Amino acid sequence: MASSKKKLQGLVAATITPMTENGEINFSVIGRYVDYLVEEQGVKNIFVNGTTGEGLSLSISERCQVAKEWVTKGRNKLDQVVIHVGALSLKESQELAKHAAEIGADGIAVIAPFFLKPWNKDVLINFLKEVAAAAPTLPFYYYHIPALTGVKIRAEELLDGIQDKIPTFQGLKFSDTDLLDFGQCVDQNRQQQFAFLFGVDEQLLSALVMGATGAVGSTYNYLGKKTNQMLEAFEQKDFSSALNYQFCIQRFINFVVKLGFGVSQTKAIMTLVSGIPMGPPRLPLQKASREFTDNAEAKLKSLDFLPFTGLEDRNLEACS
Numbered sequence: 001m002a003s004s005k006k007k008l009q010g011l012v013a014a015t016i017t018p019m020t021e022n023g024e025i026n027f028s029v030i031g032r033y034v035d036y037l038v039e040e041q042g043v044k045n046i047f048v049n050g051t052t053g054e055g056l057s058l059s060i061s062e063r064c065q066v067a068k069e070w071v072t073k074g075r076n077k078l079d080q081v082v083i084h085v086g087a088l089s090l091k092e093s094q095e096l097a098k099h100a101a102e103i104g105a106d107g108i109a110v111i112a113p114f115f116l117k118p119w120n121k122d123v124l125i126n127f128l129k130e131v132a133a134a135a136p137t138l139p140f141y142y143y144h145i146p147a148l149t150g151v152k153i154r155a156e157e158l159l160d161g162i163q164d165k166i167p168t169f170q171g172l173k174f175s176d177t178d179l180l181d182f183g184q185c186v187d188q189n190r191q192q193q194f195a196f197l198f199g200v201d202e203q204l205l206s207a208l209v210m211g212a213t214g215a216v217g218s219t220y221n222y223l224g225k226k227t228n229q230m231l232e233a234f235e236q237k238d239f240s241s242a243l244n245y246q247f248c249i250q251r252f253i254n255f256v257v258k259l260g261f262g263v264s265q266t267k268a269i270m271t272l273v274s275g276i277p278m279g280p281p282r283l284p285l286q287k288a289s290r291e292f293t294d295n296a297e298a299k300l301k302s303l304d305f306l307p308f309t310g311l312e313d314r315n316l317e318a319c320s
């Protein structure tokens with residue numbers, strides 16, 4: 001059985017994997033990165049080797065080393081470290097799950113295999129069950145991200161009776177905009193104490209209304225503080241302030257989405273905001289352009305997400 005750890009809730013940063021200019025993993029900045037998340041962003045949970053972390057572009061050995069480094073540097077600083085162990089090969093996924101347990105991670109998450117795909121719920125459950133069984137002491141999360149995996153099995157369907165098949169099942173990371181599916185996951189599992197972690201940062205407030213217990217996302221690396229203010233306002237039932245915070249976050253995300261936004265751009269923004277070099281992404285991704293970085297920087301300043309340096313930057317649309 002999974003250990004009776006505290007439920008995963010609040011913000012979870014989907015960590016970036018820092019790299020050097022020649023494409024190797026830059027382990028040397030991970031300690032600083034942990035401190036930045038905790039001290040500057042108020043984020044104490046992380047999700048390692050996921051989409052943002054380019055987990056599927058790393059070798060198995062690299063994934064193990066990255067996971068170990070985060071667990072080691074996060075000890076006594078972070079609340080929970082969840083490792084994404086999804087892979088196309090069941091054997092590799094099991095190896096990663098086992099490794100996560102050995103290094104003392106707090107949970108594992110798995111996406112649906114996306115090349116030879118499970119064609120129905122039972123097949124997907126069978127795959128997840130075999131991975132979960134490789135780490136029987138760790139809480140298990142299903143990572144639903146249909147736009148990237150192409151596996152469109154509804155999460156609501158998957159969750160029906162899941163704990164009978166996967167006793168360590170502890171929650172769902174839902175990276176999709178289908179709030180009907182998300183709402184039904186919450187509604188139909190009220191007794192289960194699952195963690196319902198939403199993964200579309202620009203829509204988090206809607207998901208909170210729908211019953212999300214937390215959120216995993218890329219923007220919590222650098223907008224964690226602002227998003228925590230939204231969570232607090234929501235908690236206090238100050239919905240007008242919560243909406244202001246969400247709109248403010250949306251203004252930034254909307255701006256970068258129009259320029260073209262993904263993992264490469266997340267790396268560039270995090271470098272700008274934190275001052276910690278995240279480096280380029282690994283192929284097939286391309287480094288964010290200079291033009292993107294300049295535009296993102298100006299927008300961050302105008303919203304007061306970055307201190308402004310000159311009068312020309314003076315913020316006109318800052319969110320309080």
Ligand SMILES: CC(=O)N[C@@H]([C@@H](O)[C@H](O)[C@H](O)CO)[C@@H](O)CC(=O)C(=O)O
Nearest residue numbers: 014050051052175199200201216217218
């Ligand atoms: C497709 C994608 O990368 N989605 C992000 C979001 O945080 C996303 O960057 C954000 O909502 C902005 O669109 C996360 O759901 C991904 C994530 O949690 C991960 O890195 O595993």
